[in-house]
Amino acid sequence: MPPLKGSKQTAKSQATRQKLVDAAAEEFRDIGYFNTDTNKIAVRAGYAPATFYKHFGNKLEIFLAAYEVWVADEWRALDASDDDPETLIRTVLAHHKKHLLFRTDLRALAATEPDVKRYQNKLRREQVKRLGELAPDLAPEGDDWSTPVFLLLTLERVSDAIADGSAKASHASEAALIAHVIKLIDGLRH
Amino acid sequence: MPPLKGSKQTAKSQATRQKLVDAAAEEFRDIGYFNTDTNKIAVRAGYAPATFYKHFGNKLEIFLAAYEVWVADEWRALDASDDDPETLIRTVLAHHKKHLLFRTDLRALAATEPDVKRYQNKLRREQVKRLGELAPDLAPEGDDWSTPVFLLLTLERVSDAIADGSAKASHASEAALIAHVIKLIDGLRH
Amino acid sequence: MPPLKGSKQTAKSQATRQKLVDAAAEEFRDIGYFNTDTNKIAVRAGYAPATFYKHFGNKLEIFLAAYEVWVADEWRALDASDDDPETLIRTVLAHHKKHLLFRTDLRALAATEPDVKRYQNKLRREQVKRLGELAPDLAPEGDDWSTPVFLLLTLERVSDAIADGSAKASHASEAALIAHVIKLIDGLRH
Amino acid sequence: MPPLKGSKQTAKSQATRQKLVDAAAEEFRDIGYFNTDTNKIAVRAGYAPATFYKHFGNKLEIFLAAYEVWVADEWRALDASDDDPETLIRTVLAHHKKHLLFRTDLRALAATEPDVKRYQNKLRREQVKRLGELAPDLAPEGDDWSTPVFLLLTLERVSDAIADGSAKASHASEAALIAHVIKLIDGLRH
DNA sequence: TATGAATGAGATTTCATTCAT
DNA sequence: CATGAATGAAATCTCATTCAT
Numbered sequence: 045m046p047p048l049k050g051s052k053q054t055a056k057s058q059a060t061r062q063k064l065v066d067a068a069a070e071e072f073r074d075i076g077y078f079n080t081d082t083n084k085i086a087v088r089a090g091y092a093p094a095t096f097y098k099h100f101g102n103k104l105e106i107f108l109a110a111y112e113v114w115v116a117d118e119w120r121a122l123d124a125s126d127d128d129p130e131t132l133i134r135t136v137l138a139h140h141k142k143h144l145l146f147r148t149d150l151r152a153l154a155a156t157e158p159d160v161k162r163y164q165n166k167l168r169r170e171q172v173k174r175l176g177e178l179a180p181d182l183a184p185e186g187d188d189w190s191t192p193v194f195l196l197l198t199l200e201r202v203s204d205a206i207a208d209g210s211a212k213a214s215h216a217s218e219a220a221l222i223a224h225v226i227k228l229i230d231g232l233r234h
Numbered sequence: 235m236p237p238l239k240g241s242k243q244t245a246k247s248q249a250t251r252q253k254l255v256d257a258a259a260e261e262f263r264d265i266g267y268f269n270t271d272t273n274k275i276a277v278r279a280g281y282a283p284a285t286f287y288k289h290f291g292n293k294l295e296i297f298l299a300a301y302e303v304w305v306a307d308e309w310r311a312l313d314a315s316d317d318d319p320e321t322l323i324r325t326v327l328a329h330h331k332k333h334l335l336f337r338t339d340l341r342a343l344a345a346t347e348p349d350v351k352r353y354q355n356k357l358r359r360e361q362v363k364r365l366g367e368l369a370p371d372l373a374p375e376g377d378d379w380s381t382p383v384f385l386l387l388t389l390e391r392v393s394d395a396i397a398d399g400s401a402k403a404s405h406a407s408e409a410a411l412i413a414h415v416i417k418l419i420d421g422l423r424h
Numbered sequence: 425m426p427p428l429k430g431s432k433q434t435a436k437s438q439a440t441r442q443k444l445v446d447a448a449a450e451e452f453r454d455i456g457y458f459n460t461d462t463n464k465i466a467v468r469a470g471y472a473p474a475t476f477y478k479h480f481g482n483k484l485e486i487f488l489a490a491y492e493v494w495v496a497d498e499w500r501a502l503d504a505s506d507d508d509p510e511t512l513i514r515t516v517l518a519h520h521k522k523h524l525l526f527r528t529d530l531r532a533l534a535a536t537e538p539d540v541k542r543y544q545n546k547l548r549r550e551q552v553k554r555l556g557e558l559a560p561d562l563a564p565e566g567d568d569w570s571t572p573v574f575l576l577l578t579l580e581r582v583s584d585a586i587a588d589g590s591a592k593a594s595h596a597s598e599a600a601l602i603a604h605v606i607k608l609i610d611g612l613r614h
Numbered sequence: 615m616p617p618l619k620g621s622k623q624t625a626k627s628q629a630t631r632q633k634l635v636d637a638a639a640e641e642f643r644d645i646g647y648f649n650t651d652t653n654k655i656a657v658r659a660g661y662a663p664a665t666f667y668k669h670f671g672n673k674l675e676i677f678l679a680a681y682e683v684w685v686a687d688e689w690r691a692l693d694a695s696d697d698d699p700e701t702l703i704r705t706v707l708a709h710h711k712k713h714l715l716f717r718t719d720l721r722a723l724a725a726t727e728p729d730v731k732r733y734q735n736k737l738r739r740e741q742v743k744r745l746g747e748l749a750p751d752l753a754p755e756g757d758d759w760s761t762p763v764f765l766l767l768t769l770e771r772v773s774d775a776i777a778d779g780s781a782k783a784s785h786a787s788e789a790a791l792i793a794h795v796i797k798l799i800d801g802l803r804h
Numbered sequence: 805t806a807t808g809a810a811t812g813a814g815a816t817t818t819c820a821t822t823c824a825t
Numbered sequence: 826c827a828t829g830a831a832t833g834a835a836a837t838c839t840c841a842t843t844c845a846t
Contacts, residue, residue: 057809076346078268081836092811097838145345152342155335155398156266165403172404190410193401194392201391202384208345211383213355214362220380231421247826271819282828287821437805456726458648461840472807477842525725532722535715535778536646545783552784570790573781574772581771582764588725591763593735594742600760611801627830651815662832667817 061099063089069110073142077107077149104157111150111160114143115167119174127178129229133199133222140203147204171196181233191232199225251289253279259300263332267297267339294347297339301350304336305357309364317368319419323389323412330393337394361386371423381422389415441479443469449490453522457487457529484537487529491540494526495547499554507558509609513579513602520583527584551576561613571612579605631669633659639680643712647677647719674727681720681730684713685737689744697748699799703769703792710773717774741766751803761802769795 067089071080082103086096100106118139125135140147153160172192176183182192202225205211206218257279261270272293276286290296308329315325330337344351362382366373372382392415395401396408447469451460462483466476480486498519505515520527534540552572556563562572582605585591586598637659641650652673656666670676688709695705710717723730742762746753752762772795775781776788 076342078342079346083836094811098810148342148345152266152268152338155338156269161398165400168400168404184405187405188407188410189405190407190414193395193404193406194411194414197391197395198388201387205383205387208351210355210358214358214383215374215377215379216383217378217380220378221384224380224384228418273819284822285827288826456722458722459726463840474843475806478805528722528725532646532648532718535718536649541778545780548780548784564785567785568787568790569785570787570794573775573784573786574791574794577771577775578768581767585763585767588731590735590738594738594763595754595757595759596763597758597760600758601764604760604764607801608798611797653815664832668831
């Protein structure tokens with residue numbers, strides 16, 4: 045069966061777009077959003093600078109696209125891991141370690157760019173729901189989601205501190221911090 | 235007796251420098267490090283662009299100077315407040331709310347600028363010591379600082395989430411989150 | 425009997441060309457020559473950018489083609505209308521109102537593009553002849569065409585001023601201006 | 615008496631701005647608005663491209679500034695000339711001949727740029743008032759300005775047609791057209 | 805013939821930095 | 826010490842045009 049008319053071309057376009065997103069994700073991960081530019085991204089993907097603008101309107105737009113991929117990756121990793129708390133924590137931690145720079149830039153952008161903020165909030169809510177599915181005794185109770193949110197915030201911050209080396213620099217070992225998180229989880233279960 | 239020529243000039247120079255730092259802090263607070271530039275800072279301080287470079291080598295240098303002032307302010311506020319946990323938390327929270335943008339930019343910069351990272355780590359250690367003075371039963375025990383560090387990280391992250399509105403957006407009220415922090419503090423005391 | 429292969433292709437090619445010209449005319453009318461580009465024209469016609477260059481060498485070439493169509497339209501409208509002066513004036517006016525943007529761009533292009541200028545001059549001469557056929561007492565007398573030319577220029581300018589709103593903005597009503605033109609016509613008849 | 619503090623510097627800035635406007639006016643006159651760019655203007659004035667943006671936000675802004683100068687020049691020329699109709703007509707004609715390209719671009723821009731349109735309408739009204747001062751028997755009568763407006767439109771269009779050579783190309787001599795305008799003026803006087 | 809994709813060339817715009825005073 | 830002005834370098838973005846299919 046021959047491909048539908050045009051589907052081959054569209055596939056090529058999609059592939060280019062994907063290469064650009066991948067290149068952007070690498071740039072953001074390696075040198076950070078604020079240290080790269082659309083030219084570098086296009087060239088890294090193997091294209092001329094102008095090609096960038098056939099697929100994205102500006103740098104922020106590709107950041108959002110890379111963010112989506114980033115989140116999907118994290119969820120895929122979490123889905124593939126076991127359900128016991130320590131494994132989950134270590135999965136999150138590994139992801140944060142790899143994408144430390146991406147995450148800090150994300151938060152900086154969320155502070156000034158409404159689009160980023162909106163998307164981030166939406167993902168946070170989905171994250172809480174997912175957590176509730178993985179661990180029913182941590183699920184939100186009624187309208188008050190503070191328990192799972194508190195846990196996620198804490199886990200996030202601890203992971204970042206371990207990932208960026210500041211935990212170690214302030215004499216807090218990875219193991220001890222993880223133990224604290226696990227203890228916190230036990231205390232939060234209903 | 236008139237002041238020596240040299241010292242007078244130094245005093246004037248110091249005043250200019252201070253005005254520049256203040257202006258920079260305001261810029262960073264209002265529109266963020268990445269959305270301002272050295273010209274804007276100089277003009278906001280009431281000087282010409284070139285004056286900036288008489289006092290600072292580049293934008294990062296003045297950021298560090300503003301960071302020092304920022305930390306001193308927070309400590310002054312904490313010193314002036316009562317010692318009970320809730321008051322302390324609310325003091326930290328108020329400070330974070332005001333300087334949300336500054337803080338996210340700080341973290342983004344720390345991820346790529348070694349100077350910022352170094353200074354940040356140094357401050358974290360001082361912060362832990364201060365906490366130990368305020369609350370001896372949360373002080374580090376021996377070489378393991380993980381308990382106070384864990385608490386500080388959590389407090390920091392919760393404050394940011396309240397300050398940037400993401401807590402509310404994920405259905406976690408300020409009061410409920412603060413209650414979680416207080417409960418955590420109680421659990422961590424030895 | 426089926427058409428020859430060659431002629432069939434030519435017919436298809438002609439149809440494509442026509443669609444491109446139509447789309448170009450719409451673009452020129454709606455957003456203007458200087459605010460559109462060959463890609464937009466091709467896409468508006470339902471083709472890919474490259475197709476444009478199979479039929480026209482550049483943007484100016486299609487402008488000329490659209491200009492021809494534009495003139496033919498105006499003449500068709502005039503031929504279909506009555507012969508009394510007011511009806512003719514109103515027909516011209518209606519055409520100018522619709523194609524205001526096209527006309528101003530035409531004049532701007534004529535000032536720098538010899539091809540446009542040449543074509544425009546040729547059309548002006550034909551226009552004078554037509555006017556002479558419609559109204560013999562306004563026809564050129566010998567080598568001096570100044571009377572019909574003067575009339576056409578005036579009519580043109582008044583129509584533009586009404587069409588672009590500048591007449592109204594300077595407190596000159598459409599009716600009063602048209603009355604002036606009619607009076608002028610009466611004065612010019614021999 | 616020493617110059618006021620800063621006045622020398624401001625004078626320099628004004629001089630630069632003026633050089634830019636002059637260079638822009640020359641560009642617009644020689645090759646037209648749509649064939650030049652901010653780089654060419656800056657370089658023609660003797661500056662680097664970036665300098666342009668210290669004085670003007672974009673190309674349209676300097677066009678408006680050049681427009682103001684252009685109008686002031688025309689009025690200066692008219693004020694300096696005699697009051698008899700033929701002299702005035704020839705003064706206007708000379709100005710149009712010199713700035714033909716500028717004028718057609720002006721009209722094209724007015725069709726798409728509200729700022730230009732607004733300014734142009736404002737000037738038209740001032741022009742009518744001036745005409746009323748020069749020739750009281752052509753002044754507006756009450757709210758109806760159509761008589762002077764009709765005259766100005768006609769004069770303008772005839773001047774353009776002579777200036778751009780289209781009058782000649784359609785066998786209408788300059789002298790005969792001017793005679794028509796003069797006759798029109800006589801007919802319009804009250 | 806038509807095209808989807810890509811791009812070289814260049815216009816627009818920003819900004820850290822310098823220079824002459 | 827302070828500065829007004831200017832700018833080199835680079836990032837952002839556009840568009841007429843081409844190429845492989």
